[in-house]
Amino acid sequence: MESRFSVLNDTEDLQTDIENTLHFERSKTLFEEIRASLNNNDEEDRSFWRPVLPWGGVFTIKAGRKALSCIPLYVQIHLKNTCTIDGFLMILYVILRDNQGFRRELAVFLGKQFVEHFLYLMDSCDYTTVKMLWIWNRMSKRQYRSEVHQAALEIDLFGNEHENFTENLENLMSTVQESLCSNPNCPARFQDFIKTTIHISPPHELPHKDPIQSAVDEFFCPKLVLCSELRCDGLREFSQRVFCHGPPAFVILNMQQWKSEELSYVPYHLDLCQHRYLLEGATLFNKEEQHYSAAFQIDGCWMHYDGLRSDNLILLHKPPELLLLSSLVYIRASDR
Incomplete structure:
Protein backbone atom coordinates (compact mmCIF):
# COMPACT_ATOMS: atom_id res chain seq x y z
CA MET A 1 0.00 0.00 0.00
CA GLU A 2 1.33 3.43 -0.89
CA SER A 3 2.11 5.99 1.78
CA ARG A 4 -0.20 9.00 2.06
CA PHE A 5 1.19 12.53 2.47
CA SER A 6 0.11 16.15 2.50
CA VAL A 7 2.45 19.14 2.48
CA LEU A 8 2.94 22.32 4.48
CA ASN A 9 2.34 25.71 2.90
CA ASP A 10 5.78 27.08 3.71
CA THR A 11 8.74 24.69 3.65
CA GLU A 12 11.07 27.33 5.07
CA ASP A 13 8.95 27.56 8.24
CA LEU A 14 9.35 23.84 8.92
CA GLN A 15 13.08 23.90 8.25
CA THR A 16 13.43 26.88 10.60
CA ASP A 17 11.48 25.10 13.34
CA ILE A 18 13.72 22.04 13.03
CA GLU A 19 16.87 24.15 13.22
CA ASN A 20 15.51 26.10 16.21
CA THR A 21 15.50 22.90 18.25
CA LEU A 22 19.31 22.75 18.05
CA HIS A 23 19.87 25.02 21.02
CA PHE A 24 21.74 23.26 23.79
CA GLU A 25 24.68 20.95 24.33
CA ARG A 26 24.64 17.53 25.98
CA SER A 27 27.42 16.21 28.18
CA LYS A 28 26.84 12.60 27.08
CA THR A 29 25.56 11.17 23.83
CA LEU A 30 22.56 8.85 23.69
CA PHE A 31 24.89 6.12 22.45
CA GLU A 32 27.10 6.53 25.52
CA GLU A 33 24.07 6.35 27.80
CA ILE A 34 22.85 3.13 26.16
CA ARG A 35 26.35 1.66 26.40
CA ALA A 36 26.54 2.61 30.09
CA SER A 37 23.16 0.99 30.79
CA LEU A 38 24.46 -2.27 29.29
CA ASN A 39 27.59 -2.22 31.40
CA ASN A 40 26.00 -1.12 34.69
CA ASN A 41 22.74 -3.09 34.79
CA ASP A 42 22.36 -6.64 36.00
CA GLU A 43 22.56 -9.42 33.43
CA GLU A 44 18.84 -10.14 33.85
CA ASP A 45 17.73 -6.52 33.56
CA ARG A 46 19.58 -4.81 30.74
CA SER A 47 16.94 -2.44 29.42
CA PHE A 48 17.39 1.22 28.61
CA TRP A 49 15.84 3.49 31.21
CA ARG A 50 13.69 5.62 28.91
CA PRO A 51 11.89 5.22 25.56
CA VAL A 52 13.90 5.69 22.38
CA LEU A 53 12.13 6.85 19.20
CA PRO A 54 8.58 6.10 20.37
CA TRP A 55 6.08 5.19 17.65
CA GLY A 56 4.34 8.15 16.01
CA GLY A 57 4.79 11.68 17.32
CA VAL A 58 3.34 15.19 17.37
CA PHE A 59 5.34 18.06 15.88
CA THR A 60 4.23 21.64 16.62
CA ILE A 61 5.07 24.46 14.20
CA LYS A 62 4.14 28.13 13.96
CA ALA A 63 1.44 28.84 11.38
CA GLY A 64 2.41 30.32 8.03
CA ARG A 65 3.27 33.98 7.55
CA LYS A 66 -0.11 34.66 5.94
CA ALA A 67 -1.99 34.09 9.23
CA LEU A 68 -4.39 37.00 9.85
CA SER A 69 -4.06 37.12 13.64
CA CYS A 70 -1.29 39.06 15.34
CA ILE A 71 -1.13 36.32 17.97
CA PRO A 72 1.13 33.47 16.80
CA LEU A 73 -0.87 30.44 15.72
CA TYR A 74 0.51 26.93 16.02
CA VAL A 75 -0.26 23.79 14.10
CA GLN A 76 0.28 20.25 15.32
CA ILE A 77 1.42 17.67 12.78
CA HIS A 78 0.55 14.14 13.83
CA LEU A 79 2.85 11.36 12.66
CA LYS A 80 1.41 7.86 12.21
CA ASN A 81 2.85 4.43 11.39
CA THR A 82 6.42 5.66 11.75
CA CYS A 83 7.81 2.15 12.26
CA THR A 84 8.68 2.15 8.54
CA ILE A 85 11.51 4.58 9.35
CA ASP A 86 12.02 4.22 13.12
CA GLY A 87 14.10 1.03 13.13
CA PHE A 88 16.41 2.21 10.39
CA LEU A 89 16.86 5.61 12.05
CA MET A 90 17.95 3.83 15.22
CA ILE A 91 20.41 1.63 13.31
CA LEU A 92 21.73 4.62 11.34
CA TYR A 93 22.38 6.45 14.61
CA VAL A 94 24.31 3.51 16.08
CA ILE A 95 26.38 3.19 12.88
CA LEU A 96 27.33 6.88 12.91
CA ARG A 97 28.13 6.99 16.62
CA ASP A 98 30.00 3.68 16.71
CA ASN A 99 32.07 4.28 13.56
CA GLN A 100 33.59 7.76 13.63
CA GLY A 101 35.13 7.50 10.16
CA PHE A 102 31.76 7.00 8.49
CA ARG A 103 30.35 10.47 9.24
CA ARG A 104 32.30 12.37 6.61
CA GLU A 105 31.76 9.56 4.10
CA LEU A 106 27.99 9.47 4.61
CA ALA A 107 27.81 13.27 4.56
CA VAL A 108 28.67 13.08 0.85
CA PHE A 109 25.40 11.26 0.22
CA LEU A 110 23.13 12.54 3.00
CA GLY A 111 24.57 16.04 3.39
CA LYS A 112 26.84 17.31 6.15
CA GLN A 113 24.10 19.45 7.70
CA PHE A 114 21.70 16.50 7.82
CA VAL A 115 24.25 14.25 9.55
CA GLU A 116 25.07 16.92 12.15
CA HIS A 117 21.42 17.73 12.84
CA PHE A 118 20.47 14.06 12.96
CA LEU A 119 23.11 13.17 15.55
CA TYR A 120 22.35 16.27 17.63
CA LEU A 121 18.61 15.63 17.70
CA MET A 122 19.07 11.96 18.61
CA ASP A 123 21.45 12.85 21.43
CA SER A 124 18.93 15.45 22.60
CA CYS A 125 16.17 12.80 22.56
CA ASP A 126 14.10 15.10 20.33
CA TYR A 127 12.70 12.11 18.49
CA THR A 128 9.72 13.64 16.70
CA THR A 129 11.99 16.31 15.22
CA VAL A 130 14.38 13.56 14.12
CA LYS A 131 11.55 11.94 12.18
CA MET A 132 10.47 15.24 10.67
CA LEU A 133 14.08 15.90 9.66
CA TRP A 134 14.17 12.58 7.79
CA ILE A 135 10.73 13.05 6.24
CA TRP A 136 11.41 16.59 5.09
CA ASN A 137 15.09 16.31 4.18
CA ARG A 138 15.24 12.81 2.72
CA MET A 139 11.70 11.89 1.64
CA SER A 140 10.43 15.18 0.19
CA LYS A 141 11.83 14.50 -3.28
CA ARG A 142 9.99 11.22 -3.54
CA GLN A 143 6.80 11.38 -1.49
CA TYR A 144 5.74 15.03 -1.28
CA ARG A 145 3.85 16.65 -4.16
CA SER A 146 4.15 20.39 -4.82
CA GLU A 147 0.61 20.70 -6.25
CA VAL A 148 -0.93 20.00 -2.82
CA HIS A 149 -1.32 23.33 -0.99
CA GLN A 150 -3.24 22.47 2.19
CA ALA A 151 -1.60 22.52 5.61
CA ALA A 152 -0.59 19.04 6.71
CA LEU A 153 -2.17 17.92 9.95
CA GLU A 154 -1.21 14.26 9.55
CA ILE A 155 1.64 12.38 7.91
CA ASP A 156 0.93 8.67 7.61
CA LEU A 157 4.01 6.56 6.88
CA PHE A 158 2.09 3.31 6.50
CA GLY A 159 3.72 1.25 3.78
CA ASN A 160 7.06 -0.33 3.11
CA GLU A 161 10.23 0.51 5.05
CA HIS A 162 12.40 0.25 1.94
CA GLU A 163 10.27 2.80 0.11
CA ASN A 164 10.36 5.12 3.11
CA PHE A 165 14.01 4.67 4.06
CA THR A 166 16.35 2.58 1.90
CA GLU A 167 15.34 4.13 -1.41
CA ASN A 168 15.93 7.61 0.01
CA LEU A 169 19.66 7.08 0.62
CA GLU A 170 20.47 8.68 -2.74
CA ASN A 171 23.28 6.77 -4.50
CA LEU A 172 24.94 5.29 -1.42
CA MET A 173 24.44 1.68 -2.54
CA SER A 174 24.17 2.29 -6.30
CA HIS A 245 30.92 5.20 -5.91
CA GLY A 246 33.13 2.57 -4.31
CA PRO A 247 32.24 0.20 -1.46
CA PRO A 248 29.77 2.04 0.80
CA ALA A 249 30.08 2.50 4.55
CA PHE A 250 27.13 0.15 5.04
CA VAL A 251 24.83 -1.95 2.91
CA ILE A 252 21.21 -2.91 3.45
CA LEU A 253 20.10 -6.26 2.07
CA ASN A 254 16.41 -6.36 1.24
CA MET A 255 15.31 -9.76 2.57
CA GLN A 256 11.56 -9.48 2.04
CA GLN A 257 11.39 -12.38 -0.41
CA TRP A 258 12.94 -14.83 2.06
CA LYS A 259 11.00 -17.24 4.24
CA SER A 260 12.06 -18.21 7.74
CA GLU A 261 12.74 -21.81 6.72
CA GLU A 262 15.18 -20.60 4.04
CA LEU A 263 17.44 -19.05 6.70
CA SER A 264 19.16 -21.59 8.91
CA TYR A 265 21.38 -18.79 10.23
CA VAL A 266 22.44 -15.24 9.42
CA PRO A 267 26.16 -14.76 8.63
CA TYR A 268 28.06 -12.32 10.83
CA HIS A 269 30.55 -11.70 8.01
CA LEU A 270 29.86 -11.01 4.35
CA ASP A 271 32.35 -10.81 1.48
CA LEU A 272 31.28 -8.07 -0.88
CA CYS A 273 33.31 -6.63 -3.78
CA GLN A 274 36.65 -7.61 -2.22
CA HIS A 275 35.66 -6.08 1.12
CA ARG A 276 34.52 -7.72 4.32
CA TYR A 277 31.31 -6.47 5.90
CA LEU A 278 30.18 -7.12 9.48
CA LEU A 279 26.60 -7.63 10.63
CA GLU A 280 25.47 -4.52 12.52
CA GLY A 281 21.70 -4.77 12.60
CA ALA A 282 18.47 -6.07 11.15
CA THR A 283 14.88 -4.98 10.76
CA LEU A 284 12.04 -7.37 11.54
CA PHE A 285 8.41 -7.55 10.47
CA ASN A 286 5.46 -8.72 12.55
CA LYS A 287 2.92 -9.92 10.00
CA GLU A 288 0.03 -10.05 12.46
CA GLU A 289 0.52 -6.47 13.66
CA GLN A 290 1.81 -5.17 10.30
CA HIS A 291 4.64 -3.63 12.28
CA TYR A 292 8.41 -3.25 11.92
CA SER A 293 10.99 -3.41 14.71
CA ALA A 294 14.79 -3.61 14.71
CA ALA A 295 17.80 -5.27 16.31
CA PHE A 296 21.35 -3.95 16.50
CA GLN A 297 24.51 -4.57 18.46
CA ILE A 298 26.52 -2.43 20.84
CA ASP A 299 29.76 -3.82 22.30
CA GLY A 300 28.77 -7.34 21.30
CA CYS A 301 25.35 -7.12 23.00
CA TRP A 302 22.31 -7.33 20.77
CA MET A 303 19.45 -4.94 21.53
CA HIS A 304 15.86 -5.17 20.35
CA TYR A 305 14.14 -1.89 19.52
CA ASP A 306 10.35 -1.67 19.15
CA GLY A 307 8.80 1.79 19.15
CA LEU A 308 5.36 0.47 20.16
CA ARG A 309 6.53 -0.91 23.52
CA SER A 310 6.86 1.12 26.71
CA ASP A 311 10.34 -0.36 27.34
CA ASN A 312 11.29 -0.17 23.70
CA LEU A 313 15.01 -0.93 23.93
CA ILE A 314 15.96 -4.15 25.71
CA LEU A 315 18.72 -6.75 25.72
CA LEU A 316 18.02 -9.47 23.16
CA HIS A 317 18.54 -12.81 24.95
CA LYS A 318 17.07 -14.74 21.99
CA PRO A 319 15.60 -13.85 18.59
CA PRO A 320 12.10 -12.34 18.83
CA GLU A 321 9.41 -14.88 18.03
CA LEU A 322 6.79 -14.65 15.27
CA LEU A 323 8.84 -12.09 13.34
CA LEU A 324 10.04 -12.21 9.74
CA LEU A 325 13.42 -10.86 8.65
CA SER A 326 12.93 -7.74 6.53
CA SER A 327 16.47 -6.39 6.15
CA LEU A 328 20.06 -7.09 7.12
CA VAL A 329 22.48 -4.21 7.70
CA TYR A 330 26.23 -4.77 7.30
CA ILE A 331 29.01 -2.23 7.86
CA ARG A 332 32.37 -2.15 6.08
CA ALA A 333 34.88 -3.79 8.38
CA SER A 334 38.03 -1.86 7.52
CA ASP A 335 36.75 1.42 9.02
CA ARG A 336 35.23 0.12 12.23
Whole structure:
Protein backbone atom coordinates (compact mmCIF):
# COMPACT_ATOMS: atom_id res chain seq x y z
CA MET A 1 0.00 0.00 0.00
CA GLU A 2 1.33 3.43 -0.89
CA SER A 3 2.11 5.99 1.78
CA ARG A 4 -0.20 9.00 2.06
CA PHE A 5 1.19 12.53 2.47
CA SER A 6 0.11 16.15 2.50
CA VAL A 7 2.45 19.14 2.48
CA LEU A 8 2.94 22.32 4.48
CA ASN A 9 2.34 25.71 2.90
CA ASP A 10 5.78 27.08 3.71
CA THR A 11 8.74 24.69 3.65
CA GLU A 12 11.07 27.33 5.07
CA ASP A 13 8.95 27.56 8.24
CA LEU A 14 9.35 23.84 8.92
CA GLN A 15 13.08 23.90 8.25
CA THR A 16 13.43 26.88 10.60
CA ASP A 17 11.48 25.10 13.34
CA ILE A 18 13.72 22.04 13.03
CA GLU A 19 16.87 24.15 13.22
CA ASN A 20 15.51 26.10 16.21
CA THR A 21 15.50 22.90 18.25
CA LEU A 22 19.31 22.75 18.05
CA HIS A 23 19.87 25.02 21.02
CA PHE A 24 21.74 23.26 23.79
CA GLU A 25 24.68 20.95 24.33
CA ARG A 26 24.64 17.53 25.98
CA SER A 27 27.42 16.21 28.18
CA LYS A 28 26.84 12.60 27.08
CA THR A 29 25.56 11.17 23.83
CA LEU A 30 22.56 8.85 23.69
CA PHE A 31 24.89 6.12 22.45
CA GLU A 32 27.10 6.53 25.52
CA GLU A 33 24.07 6.35 27.80
CA ILE A 34 22.85 3.13 26.16
CA ARG A 35 26.35 1.66 26.40
CA ALA A 36 26.54 2.61 30.09
CA SER A 37 23.16 0.99 30.79
CA LEU A 38 24.46 -2.27 29.29
CA ASN A 39 27.59 -2.22 31.40
CA ASN A 40 26.00 -1.12 34.69
CA ASN A 41 22.74 -3.09 34.79
CA ASP A 42 22.36 -6.64 36.00
CA GLU A 43 22.56 -9.42 33.43
CA GLU A 44 18.84 -10.14 33.85
CA ASP A 45 17.73 -6.52 33.56
CA ARG A 46 19.58 -4.81 30.74
CA SER A 47 16.94 -2.44 29.42
CA PHE A 48 17.39 1.22 28.61
CA TRP A 49 15.84 3.49 31.21
CA ARG A 50 13.69 5.62 28.91
CA PRO A 51 11.89 5.22 25.56
CA VAL A 52 13.90 5.69 22.38
CA LEU A 53 12.13 6.85 19.20
CA PRO A 54 8.58 6.10 20.37
CA TRP A 55 6.08 5.19 17.65
CA GLY A 56 4.34 8.15 16.01
CA GLY A 57 4.79 11.68 17.32
CA VAL A 58 3.34 15.19 17.37
CA PHE A 59 5.34 18.06 15.88
CA THR A 60 4.23 21.64 16.62
CA ILE A 61 5.07 24.46 14.20
CA LYS A 62 4.14 28.13 13.96
CA ALA A 63 1.44 28.84 11.38
CA GLY A 64 2.41 30.32 8.03
CA ARG A 65 3.27 33.98 7.55
CA LYS A 66 -0.11 34.66 5.94
CA ALA A 67 -1.99 34.09 9.23
CA LEU A 68 -4.39 37.00 9.85
CA SER A 69 -4.06 37.12 13.64
CA CYS A 70 -1.29 39.06 15.34
CA ILE A 71 -1.13 36.32 17.97
CA PRO A 72 1.13 33.47 16.80
CA LEU A 73 -0.87 30.44 15.72
CA TYR A 74 0.51 26.93 16.02
CA VAL A 75 -0.26 23.79 14.10
CA GLN A 76 0.28 20.25 15.32
CA ILE A 77 1.42 17.67 12.78
CA HIS A 78 0.55 14.14 13.83
CA LEU A 79 2.85 11.36 12.66
CA LYS A 80 1.41 7.86 12.21
CA ASN A 81 2.85 4.43 11.39
CA THR A 82 6.42 5.66 11.75
CA CYS A 83 7.81 2.15 12.26
CA THR A 84 8.68 2.15 8.54
CA ILE A 85 11.51 4.58 9.35
CA ASP A 86 12.02 4.22 13.12
CA GLY A 87 14.10 1.03 13.13
CA PHE A 88 16.41 2.21 10.39
CA LEU A 89 16.86 5.61 12.05
CA MET A 90 17.95 3.83 15.22
CA ILE A 91 20.41 1.63 13.31
CA LEU A 92 21.73 4.62 11.34
CA TYR A 93 22.38 6.45 14.61
CA VAL A 94 24.31 3.51 16.08
CA ILE A 95 26.38 3.19 12.88
CA LEU A 96 27.33 6.88 12.91
CA ARG A 97 28.13 6.99 16.62
CA ASP A 98 30.00 3.68 16.71
CA ASN A 99 32.07 4.28 13.56
CA GLN A 100 33.59 7.76 13.63
CA GLY A 101 35.13 7.50 10.16
CA PHE A 102 31.76 7.00 8.49
CA ARG A 103 30.35 10.47 9.24
CA ARG A 104 32.30 12.37 6.61
CA GLU A 105 31.76 9.56 4.10
CA LEU A 106 27.99 9.47 4.61
CA ALA A 107 27.81 13.27 4.56
CA VAL A 108 28.67 13.08 0.85
CA PHE A 109 25.40 11.26 0.22
CA LEU A 110 23.13 12.54 3.00
CA GLY A 111 24.57 16.04 3.39
CA LYS A 112 26.84 17.31 6.15
CA GLN A 113 24.10 19.45 7.70
CA PHE A 114 21.70 16.50 7.82
CA VAL A 115 24.25 14.25 9.55
CA GLU A 116 25.07 16.92 12.15
CA HIS A 117 21.42 17.73 12.84
CA PHE A 118 20.47 14.06 12.96
CA LEU A 119 23.11 13.17 15.55
CA TYR A 120 22.35 16.27 17.63
CA LEU A 121 18.61 15.63 17.70
CA MET A 122 19.07 11.96 18.61
CA ASP A 123 21.45 12.85 21.43
CA SER A 124 18.93 15.45 22.60
CA CYS A 125 16.17 12.80 22.56
CA ASP A 126 14.10 15.10 20.33
CA TYR A 127 12.70 12.11 18.49
CA THR A 128 9.72 13.64 16.70
CA THR A 129 11.99 16.31 15.22
CA VAL A 130 14.38 13.56 14.12
CA LYS A 131 11.55 11.94 12.18
CA MET A 132 10.47 15.24 10.67
CA LEU A 133 14.08 15.90 9.66
CA TRP A 134 14.17 12.58 7.79
CA ILE A 135 10.73 13.05 6.24
CA TRP A 136 11.41 16.59 5.09
CA ASN A 137 15.09 16.31 4.18
CA ARG A 138 15.24 12.81 2.72
CA MET A 139 11.70 11.89 1.64
CA SER A 140 10.43 15.18 0.19
CA LYS A 141 11.83 14.50 -3.28
CA ARG A 142 9.99 11.22 -3.54
CA GLN A 143 6.80 11.38 -1.49
CA TYR A 144 5.74 15.03 -1.28
CA ARG A 145 3.85 16.65 -4.16
CA SER A 146 4.15 20.39 -4.82
CA GLU A 147 0.61 20.70 -6.25
CA VAL A 148 -0.93 20.00 -2.82
CA HIS A 149 -1.32 23.33 -0.99
CA GLN A 150 -3.24 22.47 2.19
CA ALA A 151 -1.60 22.52 5.61
CA ALA A 152 -0.59 19.04 6.71
CA LEU A 153 -2.17 17.92 9.95
CA GLU A 154 -1.21 14.26 9.55
CA ILE A 155 1.64 12.38 7.91
CA ASP A 156 0.93 8.67 7.61
CA LEU A 157 4.01 6.56 6.88
CA PHE A 158 2.09 3.31 6.50
CA GLY A 159 3.72 1.25 3.78
CA ASN A 160 7.06 -0.33 3.11
CA GLU A 161 10.23 0.51 5.05
CA HIS A 162 12.40 0.25 1.94
CA GLU A 163 10.27 2.80 0.11
CA ASN A 164 10.36 5.12 3.11
CA PHE A 165 14.01 4.67 4.06
CA THR A 166 16.35 2.58 1.90
CA GLU A 167 15.34 4.13 -1.41
CA ASN A 168 15.93 7.61 0.01
CA LEU A 169 19.66 7.08 0.62
CA GLU A 170 20.47 8.68 -2.74
CA ASN A 171 23.28 6.77 -4.50
CA LEU A 172 24.94 5.29 -1.42
CA MET A 173 24.44 1.68 -2.54
CA SER A 174 24.17 2.29 -6.30
CA THR A 175 25.63 -0.48 -8.44
CA VAL A 176 26.11 -0.79 -12.18
CA GLN A 177 26.35 -3.81 -14.46
CA GLU A 178 27.37 -3.36 -18.09
CA SER A 179 26.05 -5.65 -20.81
CA LEU A 180 26.85 -6.43 -24.43
CA CYS A 181 24.73 -8.44 -26.88
CA SER A 182 26.49 -10.83 -29.26
CA ASN A 183 24.15 -9.78 -32.09
CA PRO A 184 25.66 -6.73 -33.87
CA ASN A 185 22.16 -5.81 -35.11
CA CYS A 186 20.62 -5.73 -31.63
CA PRO A 187 18.62 -2.48 -31.24
CA ALA A 188 20.17 -1.93 -27.81
CA ARG A 189 23.45 -3.78 -27.99
CA PHE A 190 25.22 -1.85 -25.23
CA GLN A 191 23.34 -1.32 -21.97
CA ASP A 192 24.06 -0.28 -18.40
CA PHE A 193 21.86 -1.61 -15.60
CA ILE A 194 21.92 0.59 -12.48
CA LYS A 195 20.27 -0.38 -9.20
CA THR A 196 20.12 1.86 -6.14
CA THR A 197 19.27 -0.89 -3.62
CA ILE A 198 20.46 -4.45 -3.00
CA HIS A 199 17.41 -6.68 -3.31
CA ILE A 200 18.56 -10.29 -3.11
CA SER A 201 16.46 -13.34 -3.89
CA PRO A 202 16.68 -16.76 -2.23
CA PRO A 203 18.44 -19.42 -4.33
CA HIS A 204 16.26 -21.89 -6.23
CA GLU A 205 18.25 -24.75 -4.78
CA LEU A 206 19.96 -24.90 -1.41
CA PRO A 207 23.64 -24.07 -2.07
CA HIS A 208 26.60 -25.79 -0.47
CA LYS A 209 27.65 -22.59 1.28
CA ASP A 210 25.71 -19.93 3.17
CA PRO A 211 22.54 -19.04 1.20
CA ILE A 212 22.79 -15.31 1.91
CA GLN A 213 26.41 -15.10 0.76
CA SER A 214 25.43 -17.14 -2.32
CA ALA A 215 22.56 -14.78 -3.09
CA VAL A 216 24.84 -11.73 -2.74
CA ASP A 217 27.42 -13.38 -5.03
CA GLU A 218 24.66 -14.03 -7.55
CA PHE A 219 23.60 -10.38 -7.45
CA PHE A 220 27.14 -9.17 -8.26
CA CYS A 221 28.45 -11.95 -10.52
CA PRO A 222 28.74 -11.79 -14.34
CA LYS A 223 26.27 -13.84 -16.35
CA LEU A 224 25.25 -14.84 -19.87
CA VAL A 225 21.55 -14.90 -20.82
CA LEU A 226 19.34 -14.71 -23.90
CA CYS A 227 18.84 -11.13 -25.02
CA SER A 228 15.37 -9.84 -24.14
CA GLU A 229 15.23 -7.18 -26.86
CA LEU A 230 12.42 -7.61 -29.39
CA ARG A 231 13.41 -9.62 -32.49
CA CYS A 232 16.91 -10.29 -31.15
CA ASP A 233 18.27 -13.84 -30.89
CA GLY A 234 21.65 -12.92 -29.45
CA LEU A 235 23.27 -13.72 -26.13
CA ARG A 236 23.67 -10.86 -23.69
CA GLU A 237 26.82 -10.92 -21.54
CA PHE A 238 26.69 -9.06 -18.24
CA SER A 239 29.88 -7.84 -16.56
CA GLN A 240 30.68 -8.06 -12.87
CA ARG A 241 28.38 -5.69 -10.97
CA VAL A 242 30.31 -2.96 -9.13
CA PHE A 243 29.46 -0.08 -6.81
CA CYS A 244 29.18 3.22 -8.67
CA HIS A 245 30.92 5.20 -5.91
CA GLY A 246 33.13 2.57 -4.31
CA PRO A 247 32.24 0.20 -1.46
CA PRO A 248 29.77 2.04 0.80
CA ALA A 249 30.08 2.50 4.55
CA PHE A 250 27.13 0.15 5.04
CA VAL A 251 24.83 -1.95 2.91
CA ILE A 252 21.21 -2.91 3.45
CA LEU A 253 20.10 -6.26 2.07
CA ASN A 254 16.41 -6.36 1.24
CA MET A 255 15.31 -9.76 2.57
CA GLN A 256 11.56 -9.48 2.04
CA GLN A 257 11.39 -12.38 -0.41
CA TRP A 258 12.94 -14.83 2.06
CA LYS A 259 11.00 -17.24 4.24
CA SER A 260 12.06 -18.21 7.74
CA GLU A 261 12.74 -21.81 6.72
CA GLU A 262 15.18 -20.60 4.04
CA LEU A 263 17.44 -19.05 6.70
CA SER A 264 19.16 -21.59 8.91
CA TYR A 265 21.38 -18.79 10.23
CA VAL A 266 22.44 -15.24 9.42
CA PRO A 267 26.16 -14.76 8.63
CA TYR A 268 28.06 -12.32 10.83
CA HIS A 269 30.55 -11.70 8.01
CA LEU A 270 29.86 -11.01 4.35
CA ASP A 271 32.35 -10.81 1.48
CA LEU A 272 31.28 -8.07 -0.88
CA CYS A 273 33.31 -6.63 -3.78
CA GLN A 274 36.65 -7.61 -2.22
CA HIS A 275 35.66 -6.08 1.12
CA ARG A 276 34.52 -7.72 4.32
CA TYR A 277 31.31 -6.47 5.90
CA LEU A 278 30.18 -7.12 9.48
CA LEU A 279 26.60 -7.63 10.63
CA GLU A 280 25.47 -4.52 12.52
CA GLY A 281 21.70 -4.77 12.60
CA ALA A 282 18.47 -6.07 11.15
CA THR A 283 14.88 -4.98 10.76
CA LEU A 284 12.04 -7.37 11.54
CA PHE A 285 8.41 -7.55 10.47
CA ASN A 286 5.46 -8.72 12.55
CA LYS A 287 2.92 -9.92 10.00
CA GLU A 288 0.03 -10.05 12.46
CA GLU A 289 0.52 -6.47 13.66
CA GLN A 290 1.81 -5.17 10.30
CA HIS A 291 4.64 -3.63 12.28
CA TYR A 292 8.41 -3.25 11.92
CA SER A 293 10.99 -3.41 14.71
CA ALA A 294 14.79 -3.61 14.71
CA ALA A 295 17.80 -5.27 16.31
CA PHE A 296 21.35 -3.95 16.50
CA GLN A 297 24.51 -4.57 18.46
CA ILE A 298 26.52 -2.43 20.84
CA ASP A 299 29.76 -3.82 22.30
CA GLY A 300 28.77 -7.34 21.30
CA CYS A 301 25.35 -7.12 23.00
CA TRP A 302 22.31 -7.33 20.77
CA MET A 303 19.45 -4.94 21.53
CA HIS A 304 15.86 -5.17 20.35
CA TYR A 305 14.14 -1.89 19.52
CA ASP A 306 10.35 -1.67 19.15
CA GLY A 307 8.80 1.79 19.15
CA LEU A 308 5.36 0.47 20.16
CA ARG A 309 6.53 -0.91 23.52
CA SER A 310 6.86 1.12 26.71
CA ASP A 311 10.34 -0.36 27.34
CA ASN A 312 11.29 -0.17 23.70
CA LEU A 313 15.01 -0.93 23.93
CA ILE A 314 15.96 -4.15 25.71
CA LEU A 315 18.72 -6.75 25.72
CA LEU A 316 18.02 -9.47 23.16
CA HIS A 317 18.54 -12.81 24.95
CA LYS A 318 17.07 -14.74 21.99
CA PRO A 319 15.60 -13.85 18.59
CA PRO A 320 12.10 -12.34 18.83
CA GLU A 321 9.41 -14.88 18.03
CA LEU A 322 6.79 -14.65 15.27
CA LEU A 323 8.84 -12.09 13.34
CA LEU A 324 10.04 -12.21 9.74
CA LEU A 325 13.42 -10.86 8.65
CA SER A 326 12.93 -7.74 6.53
CA SER A 327 16.47 -6.39 6.15
CA LEU A 328 20.06 -7.09 7.12
CA VAL A 329 22.48 -4.21 7.70
CA TYR A 330 26.23 -4.77 7.30
CA ILE A 331 29.01 -2.23 7.86
CA ARG A 332 32.37 -2.15 6.08
CA ALA A 333 34.88 -3.79 8.38
CA SER A 334 38.03 -1.86 7.52
CA ASP A 335 36.75 1.42 9.02
CA ARG A 336 35.23 0.12 12.23
